Amino acid sequence: MSTINRIIRTFSTSTAAPPAKSIYDDLYHERNLKRLVHKFKNFSQSPSFRKQANVYDQTVRRLASAKKHKWVEEILEDQKQYNEISKEGFAARLISLYGKAAMFDHASKVFDEMPERKCEQTVKSFNALLGACVNAKKFDKVDEIFRELTGKMGVSPNIVSYNIMIKALCEMGSFDSVDSVFGEIGKNGCEPDLITFNTLLFGLYSNGRFVDGEKFWAKMMNASVSPDIRTYNARLIGLASEKKMVVAVELFNELCSKNLKPDMFTYNAVINGFCNDGNLQEAKKWYAKLVQSDSAPNKATFTTLIPFACKLSDFDWAVELFNRTFEHKCLVDPNVLQLVVDGLVKASRTEEAKELVEIGNSNKFRRYNLTILAEE
Template sequence: MAKLEKVSPFRLTSLLRLQKDPNLALQLFLNPNRSPKPFRYSLLSYDLVITKLGRAKMFDEMEQIIEQLKNETRFVPKEIIFCNIIAFYGRARLADRALKTFDQIPSFRCQRTIKSLNSLLNALLSCQEFEKMREFFVGIDQYAVPDVCTYNILINACCLCDDLDSAWNVFDEMQKRRIWPNAVTFGTLISGLCANCKLDEAFRLKEAMVRGFRLKPNAFVYASLIKGLCKANELSLAFKLKDEMLKCKIELGSRVYSTLISALFKVGRKEDVIGVLEEMRENGCKPDAVTYNAMIYGFCQEKDFDAAFGVLSEMEVKGCKPDVTSYNVIIGGLCRDGKLREANELFEDMPRRKCASDVITYRTLFDGLCDGMHFKEAAFILDEMVFKGYAPRTASMMKFVDELCQSGNLKLLWTVLNSLAKGNLIDVDTWRMVVHMVCKNNKLLNASDLVETLQMP
């Protein structure tokens, strides 16, 4: 029997790069030759397997590899590996693990620079840990000298908190430190100003960007301004700005056109949407799900459901698969218009259309059925929702239980409570409401059974 060919360190990196399954990549890394003999891993092989595990959110397994990396003496890990790890934790909203990784970098004999600090600040921003961001920035000099990326992250945090005064203070401080702002800096500030309806300041900043800093506005800057103008119903200026983008040969993405389409529906100019779609195609911008969903939403707001369904059909003809948002918008519109049977039929037809419902789908239909006093159907949707691991909005659930208590429909109430108990969704307020109703109606014989239901894990 022929011996199995041994895997070299170089061969291992090639195999890891080709392996799509993170579990198989991990097994291959841990035992490349199926032998107890030590294996001389390369730094690249560590980087590859850590990246695959981090993207798959297999964090415990990733930590196992990181701990093994710490014991390597043949090389020093590069800082970019830790930047990536911190980013993985940030996207997973695991701020504590991101902080721990940053603190451990020196134990790998790797020097921390502004790159890892920026990665940490960005991770904390993703986790909305604004106070921890502030603490790190106050003591930033003990780690590294801040750069433009550092300040851009801080400005973004201020804008997300709607604290524009602090954003301006950060902008002023970076200039005092002789750190030149870039297009991202201005784009973030302009986006924050537009979101807070400060359009005059946003346009002044755009002019300062060009004249004072010799920077060309990018697509993000224009998109933010157009969105702000549409929000303020300044459509003529929005279209003028769109034309300026074309003149400056800045690529218009589908989101800019989708914003304009939504604004046209909002002001009752749906007949102009066809012209926008034609211009999109002429400029080589293919309508996508965002574009079509903007049209679906507009037709639903006008209660023109035939047209909304027509857009769904057009999407399929044009090779653009409707996403769950497409269906959620129509289901929501039908529910608001009291067309509950049609909404439920579309919901049940989603699997045939190869689109899985999500928590928004269930919540939208559940709320609609409750508002329409279709309690039996709402109870059925609630049970299915809980079975799939979803939960209704707390306010909706409380309102539903209250309606059942007021109507005295104890049989259906009992069914609903059992469904809620399966998902561990019964809180103290629900307990009080139901117990009060049971006692008020002298149903004390059922009270002990009710307590057992409410205590289900």
């Protein structure tokens, strides 16, 4: 008896919880995607396996990232033979999975087939379809589906529905429509939650809509919703883009009184603000604070700081940052690292530039193909 069949038989005869970790490990470590599909379909014969939503999610993401959409279709269409397909939760999961694979037409088909299978369509599957639309980046369809189905199905949208709608509007840059949708929330007996405000604030502040962001920040402060670190990060992005760094630092300091812990995105927002402001000393100071914190610099940190250091001809610091990208294994764009090499050559520090080229082109996790240009 094969290993797969032994596990399936164990699933079928045991009342205990399935050994999800062993199944996950088997699928995770399977490098051959065709065999992965075969194993997944075999494991799916077990009712216990069909409850492992995280395994479904990881498998679909792997196949989709490899652009094996036919195989995504193969494993998900195979699920329709099981009794669970008549249950809304299982159908909603398939809809969501197709959305994550950017296969919205397939997601819509699962939704449309639900009545044929005597599967109830409620706000749960409605939201799954809206979410699939956003995940598949069919943002322009979200409003159409929202309006059509709430009318045809008679389903009352809940706050999750509105949050998905707001996410789509922000992704499209349709910020003038946000007020209208936000106003509908209260009219339909819902209350905006933390996700509502975080989605709005990040969309507005990160797209140069600072005044609108401040308006919704004030609304949140007046509502019974407590901001989290994501909320503060969104406003810090807005303050940094407006070069309001005194207020940004005050907001950062406010985190301690709220028992909120800054993360790398918090530090990056402040660092980016001081770079925009041309303040090298403060940028260095906040980078040092990040390094000393429980967080660590990431790709965005170095992508901001390296060009800034080169622009101000602080090549000693640029070299330090260059080396730190390799210590932290951050996959910074080659053009960013090339700035340091080119700057050193122009500053007649060619030997140092050659050392950086050797580091960049010989490291094990990514080879950058950096080059030495002739001195001008």
